[in-house]
Amino acid sequence: MLNLLLPGIKGNLLPHYNSLIVCASTGLHILFLSLIFLPDNALSFTNPAYKDVPYATIDGKELKLDIYLPSGVAAPVLLVWIHGGAWRSGSKENVPPFFVNNGFAVASLDFRQSTDARFPAAVHDIKAAIRFLRAKESEYGYKTDRLGIAGSSSGGHLATLVGVSNGHNTLEGTVGDFLTYSSDVHAIVDFFGASNLTTILAQSTPHGLSVRKPALELLLGGLPDQVTELSELASPVFHVDKNDPPILILHGDQDPQMPINQSHELEGAYQKFNLDVQFEVAHGAAHGGELFFSGENAKLVINFLRRILIVRK
Numbered sequence: 001m002l003n004l005l006l007p008g009i010k011g012n013l014l015p016h017y018n019s020l021i022v023c024a025s026t027g028l029h030i031l032f033l034s035l036i037f038l039p040d041n042a043l044s045f046t047n048p049a050y051k052d053v054p055y056a057t058i059d060g061k062e063l064k065l066d067i068y069l070p071s072g073v074a075a076p077v078l079l080v081w082i083h084g085g086a087w088r089s090g091s092k093e094n095v096p097p098f099f100v101n102n103g104f105a106v107a108s109l110d111f112r113q114s115t116d117a118r119f120p121a122a123v124h125d126i127k128a129a130i131r132f133l134r135a136k137e138s139e140y141g142y143k144t145d146r147l148g149i150a151g152s153s154s155g156g157h158l159a160t161l162v163g164v165s166n167g168h169n170t171l172e173g174t175v176g177d178f179l180t181y182s183s184d185v186h187a188i189v190d191f192f193g194a195s196n197l198t199t200i201l202a203q204s205t206p207h208g209l210s211v212r213k214p215a216l217e218l219l220l221g222g223l224p225d226q227v228t229e230l231s232e233l234a235s236p237v238f239h240v241d242k243n244d245p246p247i248l249i250l251h252g253d254q255d256p257q258m259p260i261n262q263s264h265e266l267e268g269a270y271q272k273f274n275l276d277v278q279f280e281v282a283h284g285a286a287h288g289g290e291l292f293f294s295g296e297n298a299k300l301v302i303n304f305l306r307r308i309l310i311v312r313k
Contacts, residue, residue, distance in 0.1 A: 048108075050140060055132040056125065056176035058112065063125055063175075065133075066092055067140055068099075068106040076105040077309045078142040080130060080185070082162075084153030084288075086215040087114040087122065096293040099150075102302045105142035107133055114218040119234050124173025126162050127183035135178040146309045148187040150301075152288060153258065154215075156193020157236070160247065160266065163188035164239040171233070187308040188247040189301055191292055192258050195266035196238075197224045197231040203259035211257055240269040246276035248304040250292055252285025278304060 048066035056063045070076050079099055083090040092108040099106050111125035126149075134144045151159035165171045166184040194200055197216065201224065204212055216223060224231035232238045247270060251263040263279060270277035280300055285291050292298075 055109075056128045058117075058125075058175065063110060063112070063129070064092070065107050065109045065129055066095075067142075068095065068108070069141065070100050070103045070105065073103050073105075075141065075143045076103055077146065077148070077305075078105045078107060078133060078137075078144050079148040079150060079305065080126070080133070080159075081106050081108040082111075082126060082149065082151030082155035082159045083108070084151065084155040085113070086211060087119075087154045087158075087219045088215060089113065089115075090155070096298075098293060098298045098302065099305075104148075104305065105140075107142075114215070118221050119219050119230065120171055120173070122158055123161055123165070123171050124175045126158060127172055128176035128178075130162075130183040130185065131178040131181040132176055134181045146186045146311065147184075148189065148305055148309050149185045150189035150191070151193065152191035152292070153193060156190040157195070158193075160188055160190045160193055160195065160236045161234065161239070163247065164236050164241075164244045166243070166245075168239065186245045187305060188245055189304065190247060190249045190263070190266070192251045192255055192263070192287060194235075194258060195262045195269070196235045198228065198235060199265065200224070200259060200262060203261045205256050205259075207256045208259065237265050237269040240266075240273065240275070242273045242275070244270070244273070244275055246304075246308050247278070248301060249277070249279045250282060250297060250301075251279075252282045252287065252289075252291075254284055255287045257287040276308075 049069040050067040052064045053067060054062040055065050081095050081099070083092060083094055092110045095106055095108045107129070109126060109129050111129070112121045130147065137144050149159045149163050161171070162183070163185045172183065197220070200212060201209060213223065220227045220230050220234065249263045249266060251258070251260045253260055260281070267277055267279040280297065282291055282297065
C-alpha cells in the first residue's frame, strides 16, 4: 500500500508535519504516515534549482553558490552547506542529498581556498554568502529567519566557526554588497571538523600530521605555534559563549586524519556554558564516508535540524 501511495505524495512532503492523511481512491482508506525521516533514495535530486549564482566578487573573481529546493515545499527552511577539502580544495558540487530529500533548501558555497587567500578569507566569504542569501530570500523562495549551517571535515570547522562567531567584527568581514543583513545562524551540524587548531597537531596520528601540517601552513601562513593569535582566532572553542546556537557533532572513533578529541573539546566548550550540544560518535568510522550521511546518522541530523529550525505553530 505504501509503495502505491508514495508516487502521489512525494511532491508534497512537508517535514514539519507530524502526520499526513492519504485517502486511497479505491475506498475510504485513511493512512497516517509519520514523516520522521526519508532515506536518501526516497527522493533524489541531481541538479540545483539555481546554479552558479554569484554572491560576491573579490579582485575581479566571482564567488558563486548553488541553491537546491525540495519539491512541493513552500518556503523551505534554508541550510548552508560548506564543503571539505583541507581548506585548499573541494567544490560546492558535492552536497549530501538527504537534506533536500527531507524538505530543506540547501545553498552550497564555493569560497576562497587557502591556495587563494589565507584565513580568515573563507570565513568572510561564507558570512557574505549568508548575508546575500538573506537579502535574496523572496527571490529564491526559501526562508532564513532561522537558518542552519553544516559542513564536513574542514567544512565542518568553517561551519562551526561561522556559527559560534555571530557578530564577531574581525570574522564578519566586508565582503559583498549586503552588509546591513545579518550573517547569524541558528543551528550547526559539524561532521568531523577541527575545533582547536592550537592542540590539533599534538592529538594527530602520523598520517594526520602528514595531512594537517601542510594544510595549516597554507591556511594560517605558519604552524599554529608560530601564529598563536591567528590560530586561536581560527579555533571555534575560543569563541564559544552563552549566546551560541545549538550544535550537533558527528565524528568517527577510528578517524586517522581528524582527531576525535577535537570534537570532544568542542563538546566540552559547549557544556561549560550549558548550551544545547549533541555529540554522536560513529563507532568504527574513519574520516568521512556514507555512514555519516545515511541511515541512523542522517535521521539524527534531520531530527536535530527540525527541532531547532522549524517553529511549530
